[in-house]
Amino acid sequence: MSPEKNSNDILSFEDARHCVEEHAARIKAPTSETVSLLDSAGRVLAEPVAADRDFPPFRRVTRDGYAVRAADLEKLPVRLKVIGEIKAGALVDHLRIGAGQAISIMTGAPAPEGSDAVVMVEYTTVKDGWVEISRIVKVGENIVPAGSEAKQGSLLLSPGMKIDHATIAVAASTGEVQLKVFRRPRVAILATGDEIVDIECTPGASQIRNSNSYSLAAQVQNAGAEAVILPVAPDEPKRLRELIQQGLQEDLLLLSGGVSAGKYDLVEQVLEAFQAGFLLRGVHIQPGKPLVFGKVADKYFFGLPGNPISTMVTFDLFAKPMIEALAGMTRQKLVFLSARLKSEIKTKTGIKRFLPAVLSGEFERAEVELAGWQGSGDTATMARSNCYVIIPPDRETIDAGEWVSLLMR
Numbered sequence: 223m224s225p226e227k228n229s230n231d232i233l234s235f236e237d238a239r240h241c242v243e244e245h246a247a248r249i250k251a252p253t254s255e256t257v258s259l260l261d262s263a264g265r266v267l268a269e270p271v272a273a274d275r276d277f278p279p280f281r282r283v284t285r286d287g288y289a290v291r292a293a294d295l296e297k298l299p300v301r302l303k304v305i306g307e308i309k310a311g312a313l314v315d316h317l318r319i320g321a322g323q324a325i326s327i328m329t330g331a332p333a334p335e336g337s338d339a340v341v342m343v344e345y346t347t348v349k350d351g352w353v354e355i356s357r358i359v360k361v362g363e364n365i366v367p368a369g370s371e372a373k374q375g376s377l378l379l380s381p382g383m384k385i386d387h388a389t390i391a392v393a394a395s396t397g398e399v400q401l402k403v404f405r406r407p408r409v410a411i412l413a414t415g416d417e418i419v420d421i422e423c424t425p426g427a428s429q430i431r432n433s434n435s436y437s438l439a440a441q442v443q444n445a446g447a448e449a450v451i452l453p454v455a456p457d458e459p460k461r462l463r464e465l466i467q468q469g470l471q472e473d474l475l476l477l478s479g480g481v482s483a484g485k486y487d488l489v490e491q492v493l494e495a496f497q498a499g500f501l502l503r504g505v506h507i508q509p510g511k512p513l514v515f516g517k518v519a520d521k522y523f524f525g526l527p528g529n530p531i532s533t534m535v536t537f538d539l540f541a542k543p544m545i546e547a548l549a550g551m552t553r554q555k556l557v558f559l560s561a562r563l564k565s566e567i568k569t570k571t572g573i574k575r576f577l578p579a580v581l582s583g584e585f586e587r588a589e590v591e592l593a594g595w596q597g598s599g600d601t602a603t604m605a606r607s608n609c610y611v612i613i614p615p616d617r618e619t620i621d622a623g624e625w626v627s628l629l630m631r
C-alpha cells in the first residue's frame with residue numbers, strides 16, 4: 223500500500239517549484255565537449271566567450287551620406303567641398319576632413335579622421351564636387367564609437383547560456399569556429415501501469431498505448447537532455463524495483479503513473495525500499511497533484527502522475543528546471559505572460575490550475591481561451607493548445623476580457 227498522504231505534506235505550487243529549484247542549484251556542471259559552431263545551436267555553452275577586438279572595431283557609420291564636422295553645419299544651408307568617397311571595408315588612414323570639407327560615405331564604413339558626424343544623403347544635394355546640406359547634425363550622429371558595444375577582452379557570453387541564434391551571432395563575430403558545450407545529461411523514462419502496452423502492440427480491450435514515455439522523451443530532448451526509454455513497468459513490486467534500479471543508473475529518473483492513492487500505486491513504496499528521501503509528495507495544483515520528487519543516494523527522481531496531461535504539465539513545471547541544471551544551464555525563473563481572456567471561465571476554488579489553452583489573435587490583439595479539455599487524459603486537446611492558463615485558487619469565475627496569466631509550453 224502506498225503511504226498515507228498527509229495534507230500537511232502537500233505544498234503550494236510556488237513552494238514546490240522553489241524546492242526543486244533549490245535542489246537544482248546544487249547540481250554541479252557536467253563535463254564538456256567541443257562542437258562546430260552550427261552544431262552548438264540548442265546546446266549549453268561551457269566556456270566564456272570574450273571580445274577578441276573592440277566592437278565595433280572602428281567608428282562605424284550607420285547611414286549612407288556625408289561625413290562632416292558638425293560645427294560646419296551651424297548656419298544652413300551650407301556648401302562643403304567633397305574631397306573623396308569611402309566605401310564599407312575601405313581603409314581610411316590616408317583621409318582626413320578639414321574645415322569646410324565633406325566625404326561621401328556608406329553604411330558600415332569607418333568614419334574618417336576629423337569627422338564627427340554623418341549627414342544622411344536624403345538631406346544633401348551634390349553638384350560639381352560640392353555638397354549642399356539642408357539639416358544640422360549633432361556631434362556623434364550616425365557614427366557608433368569604436369568599442370562602444372564591447373571593449374576588447376570583455377566578457378560577451380558566459381558558461382550556462384543556452385545557445386540560440388543570437389548567441390551564435392556573438393560567437394561568429396568573435397571568430398569562434400567551435401564552441402565548448404556541456405555534455406547532454408541522460409534521463410531515464412519509466413512508464414508504469416498494468417494496462418500500459420508498447421505502441422507496437424495492438425492493445426486489448428482494456429489496455430492503453432504508452433504515450434507518456436514518448437511525450438516525456440520529446441520534452442526531455444527539448445530541455446537539452448538525452449532520453450533513455452525503459453520498458454514499461456507493471457504494477458508489481460519485483461519488476462518495478464528492477465527497472466527503477468536500472469533508471470537510477472542514469473543522471474535523472476522520470477517515472478510516470480503509480481503515484482496516486484490507489485492500492486496498486488506502488489512507485490513510492492518501491493522507492494522507499496531504495497531508502498529514497500522524499501522532497502515533495504503532492505502539490506496543490508491541478509492537473510498534477512500527486513507529483514513526487516526525491517533522491518536515492520545522489521540521484522534525483524520525479525514520480526509524475528500517469529494521466530497524460532498531468533505528466534506533461536508536471537514535467538514543464540518541475541522536471542524541466544532539474545534537467546536544465548543537469549545540462550549545465552544557469553537557473554531560469556518561471557515567467558508568466560498575460561493576455562486577455564476570450565471567453566469566461568468557471569471553476570471550483572481551492573487549487574491552482576494550469577489548464578491547456580490557445581493563445582490566438584494577431585499582432586497586439588493576443589487573446590487566450592481554454593482549449594476545452596475533457597480531463598487529464600485528453601491528449602488531442604493538449605495537442606491543439608499552445609499554452610496553459612493559470613487560474614488562482616481563489617477564483618470561481620473569470621470574465622471574458624480580464625487579464626489572465628499564462629505559461630507558453
Ligand code: AMP
Nearest residue numbers: 413431432433434479480482527528529
Ligand atoms: P496512474 O497515475 O497510474 O493512476 O494513471 C492515471 C491514468 O493515466 C490512467 O488512466 C492510466 O491508464 C493513464 N496512464 C498512465 N500511464 C500512462 C502512459 N504511460 N501512457 C498513457 N496513459 C497512461
Ligand code: MG
Nearest residue numbers: 415479480528
Ligand atoms: Mg497506474
